[in-house]
Amino acid sequence: MNTKKLVFEGCATALVTPFKDGKIDFEALGALIDFQIENGVSALVILGTTGESPCVDFGERDEVVAFAKEKIGARVPMLVGTGTNNTKTTIKLTQGAQKLGADGALLVTPYYNKATQRGLCEHYKEIARESDLPLILYNVPSRTGMRLGIEALEGLCDSESIVGIKEASGDVGELERKMSRFGEHFHFYSGCDELILPTYALGGRGVISAVANVIPSKIATLCELCAKNERKEATRLASELSSFIHEMFAEVNPIPIKRALSLMGLCQNELRLPLTPSTRETEIIRELSRLALL
Numbered sequence: 288m289n290t291k292k293l294v295f296e297g298c299a300t301a302l303v304t305p306f307k308d309g310k311i312d313f314e315a316l317g318a319l320i321d322f323q324i325e326n327g328v329s330a331l332v333i334l335g336t337t338g339e340s341p342c343v344d345f346g347e348r349d350e351v352v353a354f355a356k357e358k359i360g361a362r363v364p365m366l367v368g369t370g371t372n373n374t375k376t377t378i379k380l381t382q383g384a385q386k387l388g389a390d391g392a393l394l395v396t397p398y399y400n401k402a403t404q405r406g407l408c409e410h411y412k413e414i415a416r417e418s419d420l421p422l423i424l425y426n427v428p429s430r431t432g433m434r435l436g437i438e439a440l441e442g443l444c445d446s447e448s449i450v451g452i453k454e455a456s457g458d459v460g461e462l463e464r465k466m467s468r469f470g471e472h473f474h475f476y477s478g479c480d481e482l483i484l485p486t487y488a489l490g491g492r493g494v495i496s497a498v499a500n501v502i503p504s505k506i507a508t509l510c511e512l513c514a515k516n517e518r519k520e521a522t523r524l525a526s527e528l529s530s531f532i533h534e535m536f537a538e539v540n541p542i543p544i545k546r547a548l549s550l551m552g553l554c555q556n557e558l559r560l561p562l563t564p565s566t567r568e569t570e571i572i573r574e575l576s577r578l579a580l581l
Contacts, residue, residue, distance in 0.1 A: 291450040294330065294366065295363070296510075297494075297514065298328045299494070299495045301335040301497050301500075302333055302335075302355075302500065303544060304339050311347055316355065317354070318553060318554075319548075319553060324362050328507050329507070331359060331364075332367070332495055333355045333365060333366070333368070334369075335395075337500070339559055342559035342560075348380070349383060352367055356387055366391040366393050369384050370395035370396070370397075372401075373397075381394075381418045381422075385418060385419065394414065394422055396434075396435050398430070398431035398432060401431075404439040405439075407433070411449060415446045420448065423450065424443075424453065425452075425478065426452065426453065426454050427453075427455040429457065440465065451473050453495045454475055454476070455477075459482065466489045466491065474491075475490070475491045477491060477493070480499075481532050483496075483525065484521060484522065497544060501551070502578065502580070530574060531574045534570055534574045535547070542563070543565050546571050547571050551575070
């Protein structure tokens with residue numbers, strides 16, 4: 288039985304970071320936070336990669352996290368994306384998030400310089416030693432070029448503060464192998480919105496969702512149905528959402544999501560380079576209209 292702290296279960300939204308005229312749009316950020324919580328999400332992830340964290344500087348980070356914590360209060364847990372490809376920087380960001388009231392940290396695998404599985408294990412062990420926050424590791428090899436494998440996870444099982452895995456390999460077989468071997472050591476979350484059902488079927492605890500930015504109530508409901516083992520209704524809802532999820536990833540995340548949110552009047556359609564605005568407005572409008580969101 289997994290006795291490690293359960294930071295959340297259900298739907299955690301990997302929140303976008305709204306910009307306006309090149310700066311953080313705090314008014315929109317506050318509105319997005321309320322929109323998410325009012326529509327039933329279980330937790331919020333601030334400054335994950337959906338939040339364009341590589342393009343938010345250190346000073347802005349502290350402002351965003353402090354603002355978000357004050358706005359969220361005790362309504363839902365707040366996790367902060369603090370992972371980088373520099374162990375010392377990641378420690379600094381994780382400690383900073385803890386001081387600002389985060390309930391946990393999301394740590395993407397080191398990108399570009401990458402690591403051996405031994406190096407990856409030591410990277411996470413060092414962060415765990417230097418922080419008291421519950422840590423959720425994030426495996427997304429399509430974005431990082433780095434795979435969080437069996438060897439690294441074996442060396443991390445005994446860490447009390449490493450509590451979970453966001454698995455976004457997109458490979459159900461890999462998900463099954465990891466969960467069957469490490470389900471008693473880590474709480475597993477889907478990092479792919481299209482794999483919520485199989486993640487729950489294998490014993491997962493929820494999803495860290497990008498598309499929940501736009502459809503928080505539907506993803507929260509899907510998680511509730513899965514948790515209650517209401518398979519028929521969960522399958523029906525997942526089928527209803529399938530083409531929408533596909534459209535939200537037809538271009539690099541969060542490009543389509545920000546366009547959808549702007550069409551709904553929730554934030555500006557503004558990204559920071561190297562991301563550029565969506566070229567699929569017609570398709571996005573069609574999907575939003577189908578779900579009665581416009």
